[in-house]
Amino acid sequence: MKLLFPLLAMLGGAAVAFQVQINGSLGKRTGVLEASFISFGIGTLALFFIVLFFGKGNFMAVSAVPKWQLFGGLLGAFYVIVTILIVPKLGVAPTLIAVIAGQILLGAIIDHFGLFGGEVKPIDLKKSAAILLLFFSLYLFNHK
Incomplete structure (x- = not known):
């Protein structure tokens, strides 16, 4: 059990390696911002269905959290845009x-x-x- 979380983190990191290459290729065909939007849109749809079938939390709690905690989505969008822009140039x-x-x-x-x-x-x-x-x-x- 002690190795489960580091292994899951490594799996997440491996997924990111695939993601940046896939998104970089998508960005060459559609444009950087467009690829970012497509990537986030598909991710949002996937998460919608995961939450719909498996979620047990409370979306309404979002109104009670400190507003700085909502900034993570913007940082994620920035990350995706940057990697789509950079991967074709650096690898x-x-x-x-x-x-x-x-x-x-x-x-x-x-x-x-x-x-x-x-x-x-x-x-x-x-x-x-x-x-x-x-x-x-x-x-x-x-x-x-």
Whole structure:
């Protein structure tokens, strides 16, 4: 059970690798913003049916949550637009390394300060070294 969540996260990451290539190809044929809209539209339909058949939550609770928590959808749209724009220029792996570098760096900062209600997990020397190595890998992947 302890490995289930990391394995699910890896599966999600693998899905993202497929997604960025598929969306990048779609963007070449339809346009960046159009591909983003199509991708979100199909995702929205899929989630609608999943919620319809399996959801047990309360949509009306959205009116009671802090409004900053609704910003995630905009960030998701920004991410999809950026990857559709970048993948055809860099390729999947360099794009994902850059995405992951941004996620790890900002994730470490969020954890360090306990932002957005998270638990404080300070950046130490080991984490700093890992972040530097990640950025070095980004450099190596993109250096010709």
